[in-house]
Amino acid sequence: MIEPGGRIGILGGGQLGRMLAIAAAELGFTCHIYCPEENAPATDVAATSTCAAYEDADALARFADSVDVVTYEFENVPAETARILAEHAPVRPGVVALATAQDRIVEKNFLASHDIPTAPFADIPDEATLVEAVARIGTPSILKTRRFGYDGKGQARIDTPADAIAAYEAIGRAPAILEGFVHFEREISVIVARGRNGATAAYDPVENIHKHHILDQSLAPARISEALADKARAIASHIVTDLDYVGVMGVEMFVLGTDEGGPRLLVNEIAPRVHNSGHWTQDACAISQFEQHIRAICGWPLGSATRHSDAVMTNLIGEDAHDWARLAGQSDTALHLYGKAEARKGRKMGHFTRLYPLGHAPKTLR
Incomplete structure (x- = not known):
C-alpha cells in the first residue's frame, strides 16, 4: 500500500x-x-x-x-x-491489460475466449482477406484500424461490398479489423474498478449520445431495467477480473432488442483507463472514477460506487467552452475546464454536469 x-x-x-x-x-x-x-x-x-x-x-x-x-x-x-x-x-494497470486493449483484434479475441458477446469480427491483414470477410460478415460493416484511432478516427463504414477497397484505402491500408454493424437501441458504458486485492466496484451504467463520432452526453443512470444494469455491471467486473486488472476501466456496450431472455448486451470496446463517460462521477458520487483509480493503483480499499444524484454530463467541444460564464451561473451545474489554450474544432475543452434528485433525471437528451 x-x-x-x-x-x-x-x-x-x-x-x-x-x-x-x-x-x-x-x-x-x-x-x-x-x-x-x-x-x-x-x-x-x-x-x-x-x-x-x-x-x-x-x-x-x-x-x-x-x-x-x-x-x-x-x-x-x-x-x-x-x-x-x-x-x-x-x-498499473499492467502490461498484459495494456497490450490487450490497444489492439482491437487481441481485445476481441480475449472477449470471445471468455464468452463475452461482441459483434461478429474478422482480422484484416490484407485486401483479399477484407473481400472475403465482407462477403461472410455482410454489410453494412465497419472497418477499423487495429491500433490507435478514437472519436471516430481510423475507421470507415462499408455499405456495400463494392465499398470495401475504398474503405481500406481510407484507413491507409493499415492492419485492421472488420466488425459487423450493430443495430442497437442505445449505447451504454460501465465504469468499473478493480483493486490489488481483487475487489471490484462498478458504477451504474450510463447512456451515451455521440455527435460527429465524439461523446456528446452521458445520462446517469441509463434508461434500462435494473436487471439489465446488473448484467452490464457483472460483465464489466468479469472483464477486469479475467484480465487481473488493477485500476479503473471503461467498458462500452450496445443494448440490442429483446429475445426470449430479454434485452441483449454486446461489448463494443474496453478502455484501460479512466473514461470520458465516467466524468459524471466527479459530482454525482462520493468517490469519483479518478479517486477510485488512484485508490486502486496505490493498493487502498476501493470506495463506494454508489450514486447520490442522477446526472447528465455534457462535453464542451471546441468553441462550446466559450459559454463558460453562462454555465457557471446555472444552478445544480458543475463546470470543469481543462486549461487548454486553444479551442479547436473537435477538441475536448471541458465538460459540465447537471445534477438531479435520484429518479428525476430528464427522460430525453438533447
Whole structure:
C-alpha cells in the first residue's frame, strides 16, 4: 500500500491526467507527469513534469525511478515504453491489460475466449482477406484500424461490398479489423474498478449520445431495467477480473432488442483507463472514477460506487467552452475546464454536469 506522501507517475498530459492528478492531491499524493507535449494541461496541477518522447529510454528510467507507481491516461503506450517502466516501478494497470486493449483484434479475441458477446469480427491483414470477410460478415460493416484511432478516427463504414477497397484505402491500408454493424437501441458504458486485492466496484451504467463520432452526453443512470444494469455491471467486473486488472476501466456496450431472455448486451470496446463517460462521477458520487483509480493503483480499499444524484454530463467541444460564464451561473451545474489554450474544432475543452434528485433525471437528451 502506497501511503499519503507517495508520488504517482502519470503517462500523458491531457485532461484525464489532469483530473487524476487533482484526485491524487486530495488523497495526499504528489504526481509526476510524463508526456512529449510542452505546456500540457496536466502539468499545471502536478508537482513536477518531464517533457520527453515515449521512446526516450533514459528519460523514462529517470521518471520511473522518481515515483512509487506508474499509471497512464491513454492506452496507446508503446510496448517498449511499458517494458522499460516496469523494470523501475510497478505499472498499473499492467502490461498484459495494456497490450490487450490497444489492439482491437487481441481485445476481441480475449472477449470471445471468455464468452463475452461482441459483434461478429474478422482480422484484416490484407485486401483479399477484407473481400472475403465482407462477403461472410455482410454489410453494412465497419472497418477499423487495429491500433490507435478514437472519436471516430481510423475507421470507415462499408455499405456495400463494392465499398470495401475504398474503405481500406481510407484507413491507409493499415492492419485492421472488420466488425459487423450493430443495430442497437442505445449505447451504454460501465465504469468499473478493480483493486490489488481483487475487489471490484462498478458504477451504474450510463447512456451515451455521440455527435460527429465524439461523446456528446452521458445520462446517469441509463434508461434500462435494473436487471439489465446488473448484467452490464457483472460483465464489466468479469472483464477486469479475467484480465487481473488493477485500476479503473471503461467498458462500452450496445443494448440490442429483446429475445426470449430479454434485452441483449454486446461489448463494443474496453478502455484501460479512466473514461470520458465516467466524468459524471466527479459530482454525482462520493468517490469519483479518478479517486477510485488512484485508490486502486496505490493498493487502498476501493470506495463506494454508489450514486447520490442522477446526472447528465455534457462535453464542451471546441468553441462550446466559450459559454463558460453562462454555465457557471446555472444552478445544480458543475463546470470543469481543462486549461487548454486553444479551442479547436473537435477538441475536448471541458465538460459540465447537471445534477438531479435520484429518479428525476430528464427522460430525453438533447
